[in-house]
Amino acid sequence: MLFKSFSKGALLISRTNKFFSSLPSGHTINCTELLLKDYGTIDKALELKQSNLDQSKIGINDLLVKLICAPINPADVNIIQGKYGILPTQLPSLIGNEGLFEVVETHADNSEFKKGDWVLPIQSNWGTWRSHAIANQNLFYKIPNNLDKYACATIKVNPCTAYLMLTQFKNLKPNETIIQNGANSAVGQAVIQLGNLMNINVVNIVRKRENQQELNDYLKTLGAKYIFTEDELRKSFLTQELWKEIPRPRFALNCVGGRATTDMIRLLDKDSIMITYGGMSKQPLTLNTADFIFKNFKCFGFWLTTWKKQNPEEFKKVLDRLLDFVAKNQLKGPKCEEFSFSDYVKAFERVQTPFVNTKICFTS
Amino acid sequence: MLFKSFSKGALLISRTNKFFSSLPSGHTINCTELLLKDYGTIDKALELKQSNLDQSKIGINDLLVKLICAPINPADVNIIQGKYGILPTQLPSLIGNEGLFEVVETHADNSEFKKGDWVLPIQSNWGTWRSHAIANQNLFYKIPNNLDKYACATIKVNPCTAYLMLTQFKNLKPNETIIQNGANSAVGQAVIQLGNLMNINVVNIVRKRENQQELNDYLKTLGAKYIFTEDELRKSFLTQELWKEIPRPRFALNCVGGRATTDMIRLLDKDSIMITYGGMSKQPLTLNTADFIFKNFKCFGFWLTTWKKQNPEEFKKVLDRLLDFVAKNQLKGPKCEEFSFSDYVKAFERVQTPFVNTKICFTS
Numbered sequence: 001m002l003f004k005s006f007s008k009g010a011l012l013i014s015r016t017n018k019f020f021s022s023l024p025s026g027h028t029i030n031c032t033e034l035l036l037k038d039y040g041t042i043d044k045a046l047e048l049k050q051s052n053l054d055q056s057k058i059g060i061n062d063l064l065v066k067l068i069c070a071p072i073n074p075a076d077v078n079i080i081q082g083k084y085g086i087l088p089t090q091l092p093s094l095i096g097n098e099g100l101f102e103v104v105e106t107h108a109d110n111s112e113f114k115k116g117d118w119v120l121p122i123q124s125n126w127g128t129w130r131s132h133a134i135a136n137q138n139l140f141y142k143i144p145n146n147l148d149k150y151a152c153a154t155i156k157v158n159p160c161t162a163y164l165m166l167t168q169f170k171n172l173k174p175n176e177t178i179i180q181n182g183a184n185s186a187v188g189q190a191v192i193q194l195g196n197l198m199n200i201n202v203v204n205i206v207r208k209r210e211n212q213q214e215l216n217d218y219l220k221t222l223g224a225k226y227i228f229t230e231d232e233l234r235k236s237f238l239t240q241e242l243w244k245e246i247p248r249p250r251f252a253l254n255c256v257g258g259r260a261t262t263d264m265i266r267l268l269d270k271d272s273i274m275i276t277y278g279g280m281s282k283q284p285l286t287l288n289t290a291d292f293i294f295k296n297f298k299c300f301g302f303w304l305t306t307w308k309k310q311n312p313e314e315f316k317k318v319l320d321r322l323l324d325f326v327a328k329n330q331l332k333g334p335k336c337e338e339f340s341f342s343d344y345v346k347a348f349e350r351v352q353t354p355f356v357n358t359k360i361c362f363t364s
Numbered sequence: 365m366l367f368k369s370f371s372k373g374a375l376l377i378s379r380t381n382k383f384f385s386s387l388p389s390g391h392t393i394n395c396t397e398l399l400l401k402d403y404g405t406i407d408k409a410l411e412l413k414q415s416n417l418d419q420s421k422i423g424i425n426d427l428l429v430k431l432i433c434a435p436i437n438p439a440d441v442n443i444i445q446g447k448y449g450i451l452p453t454q455l456p457s458l459i460g461n462e463g464l465f466e467v468v469e470t471h472a473d474n475s476e477f478k479k480g481d482w483v484l485p486i487q488s489n490w491g492t493w494r495s496h497a498i499a500n501q502n503l504f505y506k507i508p509n510n511l512d513k514y515a516c517a518t519i520k521v522n523p524c525t526a527y528l529m530l531t532q533f534k535n536l537k538p539n540e541t542i543i544q545n546g547a548n549s550a551v552g553q554a555v556i557q558l559g560n561l562m563n564i565n566v567v568n569i570v571r572k573r574e575n576q577q578e579l580n581d582y583l584k585t586l587g588a589k590y591i592f593t594e595d596e597l598r599k600s601f602l603t604q605e606l607w608k609e610i611p612r613p614r615f616a617l618n619c620v621g622g623r624a625t626t627d628m629i630r631l632l633d634k635d636s637i638m639i640t641y642g643g644m645s646k647q648p649l650t651l652n653t654a655d656f657i658f659k660n661f662k663c664f665g666f667w668l669t670t671w672k673k674q675n676p677e678e679f680k681k682v683l684d685r686l687l688d689f690v691a692k693n694q695l696k697g698p699k700c701e702e703f704s705f706s707d708y709v710k711a712f713e714r715v716q717t718p719f720v721n722t723k724i725c726f727t728s
Contacts, residue, residue: 085658257653279653286650289621289643292665294449299663301656 027055029064029104032341032364034129037092039082042348046080047092048341053132060107063137065119067364069153070099070128071336072351073186074278079125086125086305094127096362100153101140104132113137118145120156120319122312124305131341131364141316143323151326151333154186154359159322159331160315161304162190165275166198168307169300170251174199177246180253181205181230181264182280184215184357186334189222191253193331196223201246203238205230205264209355218357222332230256233263251275258283270295277302334359391419393428393468396705396728398493401456403446406712410444411456412705417496424471427501429483431728433517433702434463434492436715437550438642443489450489450669458491460726464517465504468496477501482509484520484683486676488669495705495728505680507687515690515697518550518723523686523695524679525668526554529639530562532671533664534615538563541610544617545569545594545628546644548579548721550698553586555617557695560587565610567602569594569628573719582721586696594620597627615639622647634659641666698723 030052037047058064078084079095088095103117113119119140121128126139143152165187166172178195182188183204195202204219208229216227226246232238248269254261255278265274265287276285276299291297308315325331335358339347344362351360394416401411422428442448443459452459467481477483483504485492490503507516529551530536542559546552547568559566568583572593580591590610596602612633618625619642629638629651640649640663655661672679689695699722703711708726715724 085654276653276656278657284650284652285656286648287663288648289640289665290449292640292649292663293642293667294665296665296667296670298665299651299656301653301658301660301662303657303660306660 028052029055029132031130031132033094033127033131034096034341034344034362035092036080036088036095039080039087039091042080042345046344048344049092053134055105058105058107058134059136060109061136061138062107062134063103063113063119063140064105064134065101065132065140066104067128067131067362068100068102068118069149069336069338069361069363070096071154071359071361072347073097073157074280075157077348077351085303088125094130095125096127096129097125098154098156099128099362100149101128101133102145106137113140113142116145118143118152120152122316124308129341129362141319143319144327147323147326148333150336150359150361151331152323153361154333154336155319155322155326157304158186158334159190159194160318161277161302162187162194163318163322164304164307165253165277165302166191166194168302169273169275172198172200172251175201175247176251177201177203177249178251178253179203179205179249179264179267180255181260182255182278183224183227184219185255185278185280186359187253187255187277189219189334190331192219192222192224193325197325197330202226203242203246203249203267204228205233205260207260207355211355215357218335230260230263233260233267238267253277254285255280257281257285259286262286262288265291265297268295268297270297272296273298273300275300275302336361338363340364392416393419393496395494395496397458397491397495398460398705398708398726399456400444400452400459403444403451403455406444406709410708412708413456417498419469419498422469422471422498423500424473425500425502426471426498427467427477427483427504428469428498429465429496429504430468431492431495431726432464432466432482433513433700434460434726435518435700436711436724436726437461437521438644439521441712441715449667452489458494459489460491460493461489462518462520463492463726464513465492465497466509470501477504477506480509482507482516484516486680488672493705493726505683507683508691511687511690512697514700514723514725515695516687517725518697518700519683519686519690521668522550522698523554523558524682525641525666526551526558527682527686528668528671529617529641529666530555530558532666533637533639536562536564536615539565539611540615541565541567541613542615542617543567543569543613543628543631544619545624546619546642547588547591548583549619549642549644550723551617551619551641553583553698554695556583556586556588557689561689561694566590567606567610567613567631568592569597569624571624571719575719579721582699594624594627597624597631602631617641618649619644621645621649623650626650626652629655629661632659632661634661636660637662637664639664639666700725702727704728 033049035047122141184206203226250269250272252274254276257279258281337358397413399411486505548570567590614633614636616638618640621643622645701722
């Protein structure tokens with residue numbers, strides 16, 4: 001699936017040449033871009049490019065922005081491997097779907113944004129893995145500039161996905177129970193916190209690991225009450241005992257697939273819905289025919305990219321709502337580790353190390 | 365899952381004793397019942413019982429009815445095996461979910477039904493495998509008595525399932541394409557005919573068999589245009605060529621499971637829905653994570669029993685609509701073979717013979 005939307009960011013930069021600028025010429029900014037030159041392994045797929053941005057080229061509706069922080073998401077890795085639902089129309093291409101930028105310069109006639117504002121590129125896959133950019137202001141959404149930078153830089157994809165999955169498929173009522181696997185993922189962490197705000201019980205499933213207690217303790221700081229490993233999915237506490245304390249779940253969030261997901265589905269009550277938003281195990285879903293017929297089980301997928309395209313204005317409201325939670329300290333961002341673009345190979349090594357529970361981010 | 369609804373038919377018979385009858389006493393009817401005495405194989409699970417129905421026991425709201433024809437459905441076989449979503453609360457139990465009866469006698473004060481009327485027991489699993497019954501008239505739905513008896517006797521389960529799957533999940537538009545496996549099943553045959561009435565293209569998948577041409581010819585008499593075997597699901601005509609003639613399907617009906625279903629799903633366009641209503645292969649569904657996320661694939665189940673409970677009045681309207689199609693010769697019943705109750709072992713042998721394409725029915 002190739003869509004044209006991917007290269008618009010780059011197109012809009014070149015379009016700025018059409019606007020004659022009244023800014024003084026001669027000011028140039030050294031810009032670093034991490035480009036995708038070919039699909040494959042990190043060392044061969046990516047390329048650092050240095051260029052000069054001419055401040056005098058800022059068009060009447062443009063902003064010059066500087067990167068604060070841009071995370072590497074699993075979807076970015078999939079794009080680099082050429083295995084995602086949307087891929088650049090041509091290579092080399094700017095990539096990076098998410099990030100927080102600061103306004104450095106605006107055109108003199110531009111009043112909506114001012115120097116020091118924090119902005120999020122609103123378009124999917126605009127290309128956030130660059131230190132600076134000149135681009136049309138319509139591509140950016142202004143947010144408060146006094147919040148946790150990591151929470152802001154990572155709010156557009158994972159917390160939005162969590163929020164929309166929790167609100168778009170079912171009217172979840174207080175004290176209702178949901179179950180999620182990959183509960184330590186960035187989406188999972190947002191689900192734990194949003195679930196608490198909604199007064200629902202969240203049963204969290206994670207892969208067993210050496211530093212299990214450390215992970216459990218961290219998830220508990222986010223408000224997690226029920227944490228189990230995939231291995232515990234067949235144990236009697238989860239198949240019988242827990243449902244004396246809280247209702248059986250009728251809503252499941254799945255980002256794993258394979259046996260762990262089949263085991264999770266067994267715990268669901270009748271009239272349940274499962275939303276699949278990832279497939280970390282790279283295994284398909286194995287689903288019981290009788291569950292669909294006799295238990296009225298329903299299976300949906302969720303992809304933020306599709307939802308955003310269909311609901312661009314609603315998306316901004318969701319961002320506002322989530323940022324409000326951040327401001328009130330009700331929604332924390334993930335733990336982050338910073339890497340410079342020049343260390344991108346190390347950054348991806350860290351991303352691909354099993355059981356690392358921090359978000360890897362680029363800074364300029 | 366055990367539900368109480370199953371034994372109501374029997375309860376209602378005994379309740380008739382409460383009503384003092386004004387009919388002349390002494391008229392008894394010899395009644396044969398095929399009872400489920402224990403779950404398991406046919407020879408051990410079922411039992412013939414002879415009893416006498418006393419016509420003087422017909423209560424003020426009762427009917428004495430005589431069986432015309434009662435089919436054996438796959439769900440009945442599953443009940444006998446103890447592997448269905450609803451099972452009798454106690455054994456021995458009357459079973460049989462579907463059948464056509466004729467009114468033999470009514471109480472004198474009863475004006476809604478008259479002798480010679482055709483009636484369908486409206487309740488699921490009322491127990492149709494009996495030659496006669498005295499039961500409350502509320503349990504019966506009167507239908508025209510001049511139609512094909514096999515079409516009427518088999519209309520309540522399979523054509524209703526087909527009609528509801530085609531109308532409850534998606535607004536199918538003329539020239540849209542759907543795909544179904546098990547297309548030679550009774551539901552499949554109804555889908556072919558209803559699909560033609562809706563002006564939609566139906567792609568039919570069947571298992572490969574020795575008398576393939578005979579089956580294809582029969583399905584063509586019902587209006588089937590596109591018939592393929594499961595083995596052909598990966599061939600280029602089905603993966604590419606056919607979609608030059610008709611649109612790719614966005615709606616699939618599945619009663620098979622396993623690889624044949626996975627192969628069928630591959631043919632679906634984005635934004636597709638699959639409804640599972642059976643699992644003839646006894647294999648689970650294996651579904652691709654990426655289809656759910658990037659192709660917005662949705663999976664539902666359908667069970668007529670649930671729908672009927674939630675929509676009892678609507679169900680009667682669906683019956684009327686389907687019987688109207690039968691009257692206009694737009695909906696044909698399946699080919700049927702008749703067996704007497706005393707030949708029930710032979711009847712079930714025939715039901716369980718692979719590739720038999722007729723409905724096996726009991727007559728009194």
